[in-house]
Amino acid sequence: MSRTKPQPEGGQAPVVQRVRLRYAKRGPMRFTSHRDFARAFERAILRANVPIAYSQGFTPHPKVSYASAAPTGVASEAEYVEIGLRERADPRELVWALDAALSPGLDILEAVEATGGSLAERIDASAWRIELPGVTANAARHAVDVFLAATEVPVERLTKQGRRTLDARGPVVRLDAPQTSDATPSEVSGVPCAILDLVVRQVTPSVRPDDVLSGLRVAADLELPVPPRATRLAQGVLTPQGELVDPLAADRDAAVIGAPPP
Amino acid sequence: MSVASVFPKLERLLPEVSKPIQYVGGELGAVVKDWDAATVRWVLSYPDAYEVGLPNQGVQILYEVLNEQADVLAERTYAVWPDLEALMRKHAVPQFTVDTHRPVRAFDLFGISFATELGYTNMLTMLDLAGIPLDSRDRDETHPIVIAGGHAAFNPEPIADFIDAAVLGDGEEAVLEITAIVRDWKAEGCPGGRDELLLRLARTESVYVPRFYDVDYLPDGRIQRVVPNRADVPFRVHKRTTMDLDAWPYPKKPLVPLAETVHERYAVEIFRGCTRGCRFCQAGMITRPVRERSITTIGEMVAEGLEFSGFGEVGLLSLSSADHSEIGNICSGLADQYQGSNVSLSLPSTRVDAFNITLAEELSRGGRRTGLTFAPEGGSERIRRVINKMVSEEDLIRTVVTAYSNGWRQVKLYFMCGLPTETDEDVLQIARLAHEVIKAGRAATGSKDIRCTVSIGGFVPKPHTPFQWAAMCSPEVIDNRLKLLKQAINSDRSLGRAIGYRYHDGQPSLIEGLLSRGDRRVGAVIRRVWEDGGRFDGWSEHFSFQRWVDAAAEVLPQFGVDLDWYTTRERDENEVLPWDHLDSGLDKEWLWQDWQDALSEYEQPDCRWTPCFDCGVCPSMDTEIQIGPTGKKLLPLTPVNTGLRVPS
Numbered sequence: 078m079s080r081t082k083p084q085p086e087g088g089q090a091p092v093v094q095r096v097r098l099r100y101a102k103r104g105p106m107r108f109t110s111h112r113d114f115a116r117a118f119e120r121a122i123l124r125a126n127v128p129i130a131y132s133q134g135f136t137p138h139p140k141v142s143y144a145s146a147a148p149t150g151v152a153s154e155a156e157y158v159e160i161g162l163r164e165r166a167d168p169r170e171l172v173w174a175l176d177a178a179l180s181p182g183l184d185i186l187e188a189v190e191a192t193g194g195s196l197a198e199r200i201d202a203s204a205w206r207i208e209l210p211g212v213t214a215n216a217a218r219h220a221v222d223v224f225l226a227a228t229e230v231p232v233e234r235l236t237k238q239g240r241r242t243l244d245a246r247g248p249v250v251r252l253d254a255p256q257t258s259d260a261t262p263s264e265v266s267g268v269p270c271a272i273l274d275l276v277v278r279q280v281t282p283s284v285r286p287d288d289v290l291s292g293l294r295v296a297a298d299l300e301l302p303v304p305p306r307a308t309r310l311a312q313g314v315l316t317p318q319g320e321l322v323d324p325l326a327a328d329r330d331a332a333v334i335g336a337p338p339p
Numbered sequence: 340m341s342v343a344s345v346f347p348k349l350e351r352l353l354p355e356v357s358k359p360i361q362y363v364g365g366e367l368g369a370v371v372k373d374w375d376a377a378t379v380r381w382v383l384s385y386p387d388a389y390e391v392g393l394p395n396q397g398v399q400i401l402y403e404v405l406n407e408q409a410d411v412l413a414e415r416t417y418a419v420w421p422d423l424e425a426l427m428r429k430h431a432v433p434q435f436t437v438d439t440h441r442p443v444r445a446f447d448l449f450g451i452s453f454a455t456e457l458g459y460t461n462m463l464t465m466l467d468l469a470g471i472p473l474d475s476r477d478r479d480e481t482h483p484i485v486i487a488g489g490h491a492a493f494n495p496e497p498i499a500d501f502i503d504a505a506v507l508g509d510g511e512e513a514v515l516e517i518t519a520i521v522r523d524w525k526a527e528g529c530p531g532g533r534d535e536l537l538l539r540l541a542r543t544e545s546v547y548v549p550r551f552y553d554v555d556y557l558p559d560g561r562i563q564r565v566v567p568n569r570a571d572v573p574f575r576v577h578k579r580t581t582m583d584l585d586a587w588p589y590p591k592k593p594l595v596p597l598a599e600t601v602h603e604r605y606a607v608e609i610f611r612g613c614t615r616g617c618r619f620c621q622a623g624m625i626t627r628p629v630r631e632r633s634i635t636t637i638g639e640m641v642a643e644g645l646e647f648s649g650f651g652e653v654g655l656l657s658l659s660s661a662d663h664s665e666i667g668n669i670c671s672g673l674a675d676q677y678q679g680s681n682v683s684l685s686l687p688s689t690r691v692d693a694f695n696i697t698l699a700e701e702l703s704r705g706g707r708r709t710g711l712t713f714a715p716e717g718g719s720e721r722i723r724r725v726i727n728k729m730v731s732e733e734d735l736i737r738t739v740v741t742a743y744s745n746g747w748r749q750v751k752l753y754f755m756c757g758l759p760t761e762t763d764e765d766v767l768q769i770a771r772l773a774h775e776v777i778k779a780g781r782a783a784t785g786s787k788d789i790r791c792t793v794s795i796g797g798f799v800p801k802p803h804t805p806f807q808w809a810a811m812c813s814p815e816v817i818d819n820r821l822k823l824l825k826q827a828i829n830s831d832r833s834l835g836r837a838i839g840y841r842y843h844d845g846q847p848s849l850i851e852g853l854l855s856r857g858d859r860r861v862g863a864v865i866r867r868v869w870e871d872g873g874r875f876d877g878w879s880e881h882f883s884f885q886r887w888v889d890a891a892a893e894v895l896p897q898f899g900v901d902l903d904w905y906t907t908r909e910r911d912e913n914e915v916l917p918w919d920h921l922d923s924g925l926d927k928e929w930l931w932q933d934w935q936d937a938l939s940e941y942e943q944p945d946c947r948w949t950p951c952f953d954c955g956v957c958p959s960m961d962t963e964i965q966i967g968p969t970g971k972k973l974l975p976l977t978p979v980n981t982g983l984r985v986p987s
Contacts, residue, residue, distance in 0.1 A: 105346070106597075108359040113597045120367075120595060120649030126984045137681055150354045170983050177986040178649065180365045180597065304354040 089131040092140060092161035095191035096168055097325055098175070102153045106182030111146035114183065118158065121178035127171065128164035144196045144312070144324075148285050153309035154186075155203075157196050157324060192331040199324035200279065202250060202315040205286050207273040211302035217254035217271035220297035224289075225252060232291035234282075241282070245292030248284045251276040251319055278315065341374050345432055346440040352426040360598045361389035362423065364437035367595035367648065368399075370406040370413070371439055377412035378525060379518045381405055382436055382446040382483065384416045386458035386465060387877060389437070392417040393594060394602040396656070397452045397489060400589040401510050411518055414438040414446070418461040419468070421874055427468055434469035443469040447521055449483040450514070451502075453491035456854035457847075457877035459498055463869040466501065473866065475503045475550065480533050486517070486546075493578070493625050494802040494918040497854055497861040499549035503533075504540055506547070507921060508578030508625070509611070511587050513545060538569065547576040547921060554859055554917075560900040562858060562915040577922045578625065580962045584611060584632040588640050595648045604652035604685070605644040609637055609669065613658035614964075615690075616943045617716070618727045618933060619755065621801035622658055625923045627956040629947060630965040634665045634672070638973045641673060645682060652683045661689045661698060662947075664967040670701040672973025678704060691715055691730045696741045710749040711742050718754060718769035724940040725760055727933075732772065736779050739791070743780040749790045750776070756820055757798040757812040757845065759937065766820040769793060770827035774834045792839035793828065795821065797848030801855050803923040805933035807916060810909040811852045814884075817845030846884035850876070852906040853891070858917035861905065863894040924962075926955030 102109060109117070119139055122129050131137035140161030147153040168188035176185040209217060224230060230246040253274045277284050286307035293299040313321035323329075353359035374380070383402055385392035392398065398415065405413035414436035419427065427433070433442040443449060443465070451462055466473055471482050478485075487495050487505040495505040506513045517540060524536050531538070540546040551572045555563040567574060581587055593605055610631040613623040632640075641653050655669065663669060666686075673684055684702040689695045691713045699711055715730050717723040723730060739750050754769050773793050780789045797817055800806040821842050829835040853861060867890035868876075875881035891902040910916065912931055919927070929952075933943060946952055947964060957963055 105350070105363040105365060108353055108363050109597050110358075110360065112599065113360050116599065116603070117595075117597050119651075122649070123651065124367075124646070124649035124984065126982065131681060139681075150359065166983060170985050174983040174985045178984070180367060182365060304351050 088133050089137055090163035092130045092163065094162045094165045095159055096162065096166070096171060096188050097157060097159045097191050097196060097328060098171070098188045099186045099325060100156050100158065101184045101186055102147060102151075102156060103182045103184060104152070106180065107152035108150055109183065110149040111143070114146070114156075115141070115143065117179060117183060118175075121175050122160070124178040125171075125174035127160070127174065128162050128166060130161040130163040142196075144200055145279060145283070147309045148287070151205075151286060151307045151309060155309055155311045157200070157312065159191060159196055187325065189325045189328040192328045194327065196324055199314055199322070199327065200312045202276060202278045202313065202321060203309055204311040204321055205273075205275040205277070206308050206310055207275060207286050207290070208306045209271040209273065209301060210268055210305070212271040212299070213269045214254060214271045216299065217273060220293045220299035221252050221254045221273070223297035224293055225249075227296055230292040230296045232288050232295055234288060234291070243282055243284065243288065245284055245288045245295075248278040248280045249275065249289060250278055250315065252289070276315070276319065276321070342441050342445040344440040345435050345442055348430060348432050349427075349435060349440060352423065352430060352432065355426060356423045357420065358390075358598060361417070362419070362437060363597070364440070366393075366597065368590075368592045369438055369594060370402070372406065372412040374412065374439075374441070376410070378410040379412075379448070379521050380446045381411065381413040381448045381450060381514070381518075382416055382443050383413055384418075384449070384451045384465065386418050386451055386453065386461040388420060388875070389417040389596075389598060390600045393596050393598075393600045394606070395452060395454070396590070396606055396608065397454075397510060399594055400587075401450065401452075401514050402594070403589050403592060404511055404587075405514055405518065408515070408518065410522070414441065416443050416465065418458075418465060418875070424464060424468065424874075434465050444471055444482065446483045447525075448517070449485045451485065451487050452489040452510075453487055454489050455877055456491050456497070456851055457882075458491075459854060459865050460869045460873040460876050462498065462501065463866065464874060474500055476500075478503070478533065480529060482533075484521075484533075484536065484540075488513075490621060490625065491855075493621070493921060493923055494855065494857075495547065495549065496554075496859050496917040497857040497865060499859045500862040500866075502549065503537060504546050504548045506545065506579065507576065507923065508545075509581035510579070511581045511589070513579045516543065517546065538571070541569075541572045544573040544575075545577050545579050548572070549859075552920065556898075558899075560898060560904060562917060564915060565917075565920045575920050575922045578924060578960065580628075580960050581611070582630060582962060582965065584608070584630050584965075585636045588632075588636055591640070591643060591647070593644055593648050593650075595650070602654070603650065604654045605641065605648050605650040606654040606656050607637055607640045607644065608632065608657060609655050609660060609663050609666075610657045610966075613662070614946045615659055615662070616727050616933075616945060618725070618805045618937050619716070619758065619798055619801075620658075621804050624804045624925060626658070627924065627954065628962050628964045629662075631663055631967055633967065633969050633971070634669050634973060635969070635971050637669055638672065638676075642676075642976060651681060652685060653677075654685050654687060656687065659690055660686045661692075661695050665969065666698060668972055670698045674701045674704050676973060676976045687712075689713070691735050691738050693738050693741050696738065696745055699742075699747075700745060708745075708747045710751055711747050712751040712753060713738065714753040715772070716753065716755050717758060717765065718767070718772060719765040721940060722758055722761055722765040722768075724942055725937050726755075726758055727937070727943055729942055729944075732775075735772065736775055739776050740779045740783045743789050744783050748788060749792070751792045751794055752776070754793065754795045755798045756795050756824075756842075757817045757848065759800075759806055759809040761812070761820075763820055763823055766824050767827050769795070770824055770830070773828060773838050774831060777834045777837045787837070790837050790839065792841060793824075794841045795824070796843055797845050799848050799851045799855055802916065802918045803925055803930075805930050805937055807856065807930065808910040808912075808914075808934055811849060811906045812845070813907055814845030814849050817848070821845075843879075847876075847879070847882055849902075849906050850882075850884065850887045853887070853902060856917070857905055860895065860898045860900065864890045867894050922959070924954075924956035924960040926953065926959070929954050
């Protein structure tokens with residue numbers, strides 16, 4: 078096991094390769110908090126025997142850095158993490174090995190070798206889909222119209238520091254309530270289920286799907302009989318046309334596909 | 340007939356509760372089996388919050404042992420926090436398992452492991468949410484058999500109304516035997532119903548079925564006798580002892596949670612049982628004799644457990660880990676194997692002597708030396724003789740100074756307050772000891788950058804120990820001693836600054852005392868407290884002393900007894916104790932003699948290294964001490980696979 082390989086005298090082995098991964102939080106696993114995922118991911122690194130690099134010092138930490146994480150309870154198809162390796166590895170094998178080492182529902186989807194820059198500078202907006210069981214598409218569309226017509230929609234959020242007020246309208250780039258959708262409602266059939274498509278610019282403090290739903294309630298009295306289900310579909314840099322640029326695209330284009338085997 | 344998951348209903352509630360991941364399951368190591376293919380179905384529980392319950396070794400071991408049986412299915416359930424409990428009641432969601440979210444009521448057997456009596460109210464919540472009648476007599480064939488285990492099961496009388504059965508001692512073989520009895524009974528078409536099944540269990544002589552025993556009381560409130568009310572039911576029920584721990588190397592596939600829990604490590608029991616003979620220690624008394632796991636099995640379990648789990652820490656557990664006959668080779672062998680690997684090793688529960696510093700040095704090779712913990716338990720030499728904790732002040736100071744000299748900056752010392760025969764002076768000696776430790780440490784290191792923390796807990800007399808007859812101190816006496824101690828520690832400001840002081844007030848201990856040594860009449864108090872909202876009594880933010888006092892005052896007078904009668908009253912030699920019909924193997928006459936020895940401050944050595952002193956366990960249980968050394972060593976791990984573990 079490479080876990081038992083001695084480290085060089087006086088310190089940890091240096092990083093020889095950085096790999097960026099996209100992962101999903103699906104189904105019941107959407108209830109993992111970011112801290113929960115981080116613990117599970119670091120254990121998966123050990124289980125999968127990934128040649129992870131460690132920071133220096135008395136309490137070395139594995140070289141893992143996360144891009145902004147979806148809130149607890151929100152599913153995601155587009156979460157990102159970057160890892161530093163002390164030995165080179167094939168990104169495709171990393172996907173298989175790490176995915177097998179994680180609980181089903183925490184799924185590693187793709188990996189590319191990093192070619193520079195940082196994940197953070199390639200992400201400034203998120204696309205979300207929100208299912209609203211028990212809400213008709215018409216009611217949702219009406220609320221969306223009222224919301225979008227406002228220049229500002231102040232909502233309250235309970236944080237660890239207490240209640241704070243933020244503007245749910247400002248960072249919203251796009252909000253649609255399509256009349257028909259081919260997405261299958263997750264709830265019992267026969268119950269209406271409106272769908273919202275949402276694109277939000279990442280600001281501080283961040284505006285999350287919850288805040289936009291609060292905004293719909295505040296601005297247009299949209300009440301939800303059943304808890305909604307939100308899924309992050311994509312993250313990236315917003316183009317002038319309102320599209321999101323895949324944050325791994327630049328690395329994928331630059332990298333030699335399939336790094337030489339370690 | 341298949342049983343549907345309640346997850347669709349539960350899922351709607353989860354966005355509204357704190358830490359929802361704890362209710363979702365999906366842990367590594369979790370087993371999901373086909374309901375219909377199983378003939379016997381267990382639900383196992385540790386009756387506390389998931390974060391405390393999940394790491395419980397007992398539940399993990401039995402979960403794995405049972406699920407290895409082809410036709411047996413075992414799932415787990417934990418206590419839900421009050422936020423979810425309220426929502427479950429409002430939306431009619433029953434108590435569920437985290438593995439498949441099946442309702443607890445649908446299982447054949449509901450096993451609950453009690454490490455502490457303070458979990459009793461949580462058991463009532465679980466039963467009630469499950470739709471299982473609280474009173475065992477109101478249950479029928481459609482309800483699971485509720486079985487208590489764990490250390491508190493050595494006196495299950497306070498919960499006798501609520502459980503159907505209790506198992507004393509080690510569970511590995513017991514659960515398989517119970518499974519076999521249930522399997523046969525079901526295959527025969529459940530003849531005689533629930534009553535017949537309980538009778539078959541009781542006839543094994545190792546499953547206690549409270550309803551088959553009547554308790555008679557004397558006019559003064561003491562117990563007159565406890566006798567079977569059915570033919571073929573044994574007068575005494577015996578504890579179970581798993582011999583040869585190498586044949587039971589569990590957990591092999593530890594549960595690795597997604598939620599944060601109190602212990603995030605792979606834990607391996609390096610031995611079971613302890614014969615140090617500390618008189619306050621119920622665990623040491625009821626788990627005899629000492630049975631070591633061999634160094635080679637420990638090495639294999641650690642290697643496989645880490646590879647399976649990805650944990651970054653290994654805990655070598657036992658009641659006194661430095662006492663393993665090959666602990667030196669275990670520690671140095673594991674340290675060699677995992678050097679430079681960022682896997683850390685820990686050795687909790689060690690005794691006070693310099694050898695421990697050597698072990699701790701091995702385990703922290705190249706790493707940070709944060710803190711060491713020692714447990715002298717008593718402040719004065721006199722009280723340490725009473726409790727049979729054979730540590731001299733000289734030993735203690737030498738050990739702690741060695742720790743400071745070898746780079747440890749922080750030492751924690753653990754004590755108890757409220758011990759039998761204790762005076763204010765015994766407790767004040769703790770302050771003097773702590774001052775001496777700091778003085779000697781400063782002299783040895785020439786540094787003021789050393790600290791010592793005094794941590795002090797309330798003594799609770801436990802069944803099956805020499806202190807089972809002892810009177811508890813009142814909470815007022817305890818709290819006053821703790822206050823005096825604090826003043827004494829700070830009487831020298833220079834030394835006091837280097838000493839941290841942590842304590843628990845005396846009130847929770849008194850209630851633990853009531854539950855530990857209670858009889859069946861205490862069940863009404865537990866029920867009253869629960870009806871009054873009592874939950875999570877092991878958590879200071881949820882525990883209400885007043886609720887227990889009020890319930891005791893309301894319920895107990897009808898029996899002519901009260902809270903003090905159960906706690907601060909000393910028992911005499913001839914009193915029938917509520918657990919006398921439950922056989923831990925310890926000879927009651929030996930326990931009484933050891934109690935008398937305690938009062939005359941006479942020490943009892945360890946039978947591992949001195950002749951047998953006839954505590955009674957080995958001959959009555961047909962067991963024996965199993966210790967090494969084996970002479971074997973841990974070999975360096977051979978790098979089998981240096982690449983990624985990619986699934987084939």
